[in-house]
Amino acid sequence: DAGVTQSPTHLIKTRGQQVTLRCSPKSGHDTVSWYQQALGQGPQFIFQYYEEEERQRGNFPDRFSGHQFPNYSSELNVNALLLGDSALYLCASSRRTNYYEQYFGPGTRLTVT
Amino acid sequence: GEDVEQSLFLSVREGDSSVINCTYTDSSSTYLYWYKQEPGAGLQLLTYIFSNMDMKQDQRLTVLLNKKDKHLSLRIADTQTGDSAIYFCAPGGYNKLIFGAGTRLAVHP
Numbered sequence: 001d002a003g004v005t006q007s008p009t010h011l012i013k014t015r016g017q018q019v020t021l022r023c024s025p026k027s028g029h030d031t032v033s034w035y036q037q038a039l040g041q042g043p044q045f046i047f048q049y050y051e052e053e054e055r056q057r058g059n060f061p062d063r064f065s066g067h068q069f070p071n072y073s074s075e076l077n078v079n080a081l082l083l084g085d086s087a088l089y090l091c092a093s094s095r096r097t098n099y100y101e102q103y104f105g106p107g108t109r110l111t112v113t
Numbered sequence: 114g115e116d117v118e119q120s121l122f123l124s125v126r127e128g129d130s131s132v133i134n135c136t137y138t139d140s141s142s143t144y145l146y147w148y149k150q151e152p153g154a155g156l157q158l159l160t161y162i163f164s165n166m167d168m169k170q171d172q173r174l175t176v177l178l179n180k181k182d183k184h185l186s187l188r189i190a191d192t193q194t195g196d197s198a199i200y201f202c203a204p205g206g207y208n209k210l211i212f213g214a215g216t217r218l219a220v221h222p
Binding site for chain 1: 143144146155156157158161163207208209210211214
């Protein structure tokens with residue numbers, strides 16, 4: 001049973017560029033959440049997708065957007081990258097009917113130079 | 114606002130018990146979670162407790178919840194070197210989890 005997978009593992013971008021990160025949820029899960037974890041800090045909630053719609057959003061600017069596909073996989077897009085966007089981006093999946101078990105992927109390490 | 118506080122560092126001897134404490138402000142949390150993060154890795158779900166419970170035991174792990182004081186603790190019995198990691202307390206509900214800065218547990222011989 002594959003767990004949550006994310007791609008790519010690492011990414012280096014330049015300020016002002018755009019980036020797309022990808023997440024495949026654990027088998028049987030239909031809900032995907034994205035978190036940003038800056039170095040030395042705990043993860044911060046970006047947003048959550050269910051039934052291809054954004055259900056809740058954290059305190060992040062509109063430069064952060066997402067999408068969920070019919071197969072429940074998800075993308076996180078960040079436009080106009082800033083140095084401060086450098087972080088580990090974590091995807092978590094859960095089942096809406098069993099929402100209390102959220103499983104995280106290994107993350108994508110984004111470095112903005 | 115929503116806030117989670119944990120002590121930043123805990124050092125224990127191998128074989129001893131570890132107790133990691135957490136206080137939070139969001140009283141509407143339905144579940145309260147403990148996650149473990151090893152260097153360069155994602156978060157591993159260790160255990161969770163429903164907000165109407167006081168205690169939950171899961172093998173070497175014991176979670177205590179004092180809802181009145183908004184205090185959560187994680188006890189690890191017989192701590193091993195493989196338990197060295199950062200531990201995050203995360204109150205949550207249907208949607209987002211709220212994380213503190215985490216407690217770095219160092220286990221020494």
